[in-house]
Amino acid sequence: xxxxxxxxxxxxxxxxxxxxxxxxxxxxxxxxxxxxxxxxxxxxxxxxxxxxxxxxxxxxxxxxxxxxxxxxxxxxxxxxxxxxxxxxxxxxxxxxxxxxxxxxxxxxxxxxxxxxxxxxxxxxxxxxxxxxxxxxxxxxxxxxxxxxxxxxxxxxxxxxxxxxxxxxxxxxxxxxxxxxxxxxxxxxxxxxxxxxxxxxxxxxxxxxxxxxxxxxxxxxxxxxxxxxxxxxxxxxxxxxxxxxxxxxxxxxxxxxxxxxxxxxxxxxxxxxxxxxxxxxxxxxxxxxxxxxxxxxxxxxxxxxxxxxxx
Amino acid sequence: xxxxxxxxxxxxxxxxxxxxxxxxxxxxxxxxxxxxxxxxxxxxxxxxxxxxxxxxxxxxxxxxxxxxxxxxxxxxxxxxxxxxxxxxxxxxxxxxxxxxxxxxxxxxxxxxxxxxxxxxxxxxxxxxxxxxxxxxxxxxxxxxxxxxxxxxxxxxxxxxxxxxxxxxxxxxxxxxxxxxxxxxxxxxxxxxxxxxxxxxxxxxxxxxxxxxxxxxxxxxxxxxxxxxxxxxxxxxxxxxxxxxxxxxxxxxxxxxxxxxxxxxxxxxxxxxxxxxxxxxxxxxxxxxxxx
Numbered sequence: 001x002x003x004x005x006x007x008x009x010x011x012x013x014x015x016x017x018x019x020x021x022x023x024x025x026x027x028x029x030x031x032x033x034x035x036x037x038x039x040x041x042x043x044x045x046x047x048x049x050x051x052x053x054x055x056x057x058x059x060x061x062x063x064x065x066x067x068x069x070x071x072x073x074x075x076x077x078x079x080x081x082x083x084x085x086x087x088x089x090x091x092x093x094x095x096x097x098x099x100x101x102x103x104x105x106x107x108x109x110x111x112x113x114x115x116x117x118x119x120x121x122x123x124x125x126x127x128x129x130x131x132x133x134x135x136x137x138x139x140x141x142x143x144x145x146x147x148x149x150x151x152x153x154x155x156x157x158x159x160x161x162x163x164x165x166x167x168x169x170x171x172x173x174x175x176x177x178x179x180x181x182x183x184x185x186x187x188x189x190x191x192x193x194x195x196x197x198x199x200x201x202x203x204x205x206x207x208x209x210x211x212x213x214x215x216x217x218x219x220x221x222x223x224x225x226x227x228x229x230x231x232x233x234x235x236x237x238x239x240x241x242x243x244x245x246x247x248x249x250x251x252x253x254x255x256x257x258x259x260x261x262x263x264x265x266x267x268x269x270x271x272x273x274x275x276x277x278x279x280x281x282x283x284x285x286x287x288x289x290x291x292x293x294x295x296x297x298x299x300x301x302x303x304x305x306x307x308x309x310x
Numbered sequence: 311x312x313x314x315x316x317x318x319x320x321x322x323x324x325x326x327x328x329x330x331x332x333x334x335x336x337x338x339x340x341x342x343x344x345x346x347x348x349x350x351x352x353x354x355x356x357x358x359x360x361x362x363x364x365x366x367x368x369x370x371x372x373x374x375x376x377x378x379x380x381x382x383x384x385x386x387x388x389x390x391x392x393x394x395x396x397x398x399x400x401x402x403x404x405x406x407x408x409x410x411x412x413x414x415x416x417x418x419x420x421x422x423x424x425x426x427x428x429x430x431x432x433x434x435x436x437x438x439x440x441x442x443x444x445x446x447x448x449x450x451x452x453x454x455x456x457x458x459x460x461x462x463x464x465x466x467x468x469x470x471x472x473x474x475x476x477x478x479x480x481x482x483x484x485x486x487x488x489x490x491x492x493x494x495x496x497x498x499x500x501x502x503x504x505x506x507x508x509x510x511x512x513x514x515x516x517x518x519x520x521x522x523x524x525x526x527x528x529x530x531x532x533x534x535x536x537x538x539x540x541x542x543x544x545x546x547x548x549x550x551x552x553x554x555x556x557x558x559x560x561x562x563x564x565x566x567x568x569x570x571x572x573x574x575x576x577x578x579x580x581x582x583x584x585x586x587x588x589x590x591x592x593x594x595x596x597x598x599x600x601x
Contacts, residue, residue: 026504027419034416034479041446041472042438048449058452107344110337123341125586130348132578134533136550137571139557141351144358144564150367152354159370183347188593195590215333234593237439244442247535247550251557265444265536272448273540285445292440300433 046289053282072279073287080280081259082287085267092178092263093242099182101235104189112197124194131187139251142180143169173253173261180248189234196230197223232303236296243292264288359569366565381569391570394552401463401548402531405470406524412471413478414520418508420479421486432480439476446472447540454541463546466538470531477530478523481592485519486512522592525585529578549574
């Protein structure tokens with residue numbers, strides 16, 4: 001028997017050895033590329049942003065950099081418009097999140113209640129369509145339809161109603177951004193809530209109906225608690241994405257008029273590529289990063305993940 | 311809603327009937343209104359792209375017009391647009407394949423093995439999505455210039471992978487959690503290696519998840535503007551940047567812009583309609599088991 005093992009090991013081709021190595025460490029091989037990429041896209045940019053934000057200006061020789069402490073942070077928050085852009089961003093995130101959640105839920109509940117199956121799938125397909133529109137195309141739509149001179153929406157408002165249409169991009173730019181984003185991304189909330197509502201067992205709803213619970217009670221006490229994990233995941237993911245908003249605003253107003261729609265991402269972009277101030281840009285980026293991660297973590301800790309991950 | 315404390319008797323049935331009717335009316339009114347809100351901008355954009363340039367921005371609008379493909383012909387003849395569109399299809403497509411190759415096996419391991427601090431690992435993965443792209447793009451701007459990746463398709467593919475990897479891992483982990491382990495165990499009893507079990511049993515079972523996560527990744531990469539703005543200049547320009555540069559030009563050619571925007575929506579729209587059945591399951595991160 002020992003000789004057999006002997007011959008087996010000596011006869012092993014390189015290929016078989018590779019195969020054994022593959023099988024033995026399979027989980028490691030399978031997860032390694034992901035870990036590698038993840039390290040590259042999380043630790044590296046964070047560390048580099050931090051480094052850039054602390055030095056006078058980028059140099060070829062990393063070690064020759066002159067550290068200036070928190071100077072860039074001070075500039076960012078005094079003259080860099082950081083506070084203003086934080087306030088604007090939070091306004092947009094909160095308003096759009098509330099609007100999209102409510103609308104998405106209402107649409108999902110209404111479509112789920114439609115009797116005809118064919119009509120139901122028609123609505124479902126129709127309502128997810130705005131998601132196909134890239135923010136930059138949405139900016140196009142906005143600029144075409146809201147334009148004071150050639151836009152159909154001001155035209156309709158002015159001719160069909162006694163009201164005078166505002167110059168959307170000049171007078172109410174932030175509201176315009178919020179409404180356009182709501183149009184674009186309510187489908188995301190709709191489709192997730194719809195899936196959640198479809199998963200509520202009929203028996204559960206039936207039981208509360210027989211108990212005589214009115215419609216709103218059925219939702220508040222039975223259905224919403226049941227789909228809480230779905231609501232939670234949808235809101236969290238959408239919130240994270242809202243903090244990244246860039247394309248629609250950049251295409252629509254480029255942060256203007258003045259700094260009226262200068263979201264944090266636009267502010268960073270301008271500091272970096274227009275003002276040529278990488279230190280200030282990365283200082284804002286670092287604060288923003290910590291801010292977003294902190295908020296997300298607070299929400300995860302508060303709401304918890306029961307039902308989301310076993 | 312005021313009659314929530316219902317009293318027994320025949321009046322209750324009557325009230326209930328009225329209420330249900332009201333709900334039905336409200337339901338249809340709301341659904342129709344929203345349909346209109348969804349469709350009108352899409353219709354407007356499409357119709358504008360089909361009008362001759364002079365007619366595109368006339369007010370009052372010409373509701374009846376002779377559709378022309380003039381703008382699309384102009385667009386196709388502009389080599390910039392064709393190049394950008396092809397670039398996007400190629401780069402986004404490649405990034406979806408790559409992100410699936412990296413993310414799906416990793417999600418499988420996260421689902422099947424005991425990973426220490428698994429919850430923290432998953433939050434860490436999600437945190438890569440919390441990094442605003444603008445914060446990510448600055449370091450990569452420098453790196454790309456050092457390694458000759460600036461304005462290269464490979465560089466853009468890598469950036470697209472970076473925005474989608476966390477979603478792929480999250481969605482697929484949830485999907486694998488929903489597939490009973492007994493399936494692979496049976497395959498192993500029949501002599502398959504673990505890898506074979508994964509390839510031949512688990513992957514086919516998770517097909518709906520892979521479809522939906524592929525389309526979600528495609529959308530998020532397809533609509534990305536910032537990376538193109540910062541990391542490309544000529545060779546690897548994505549279609550979003552092409553549309554944007556149209557807006558940026560001093561005198562906007564509205565009908566061409568409408569045509570370019572419509573052309574950008576079409577492939578994604580078709581995808582969405584084709585996979586909408588799977589989409590719900592994918593986007594809800596497996597929180598919802600049955601649809």
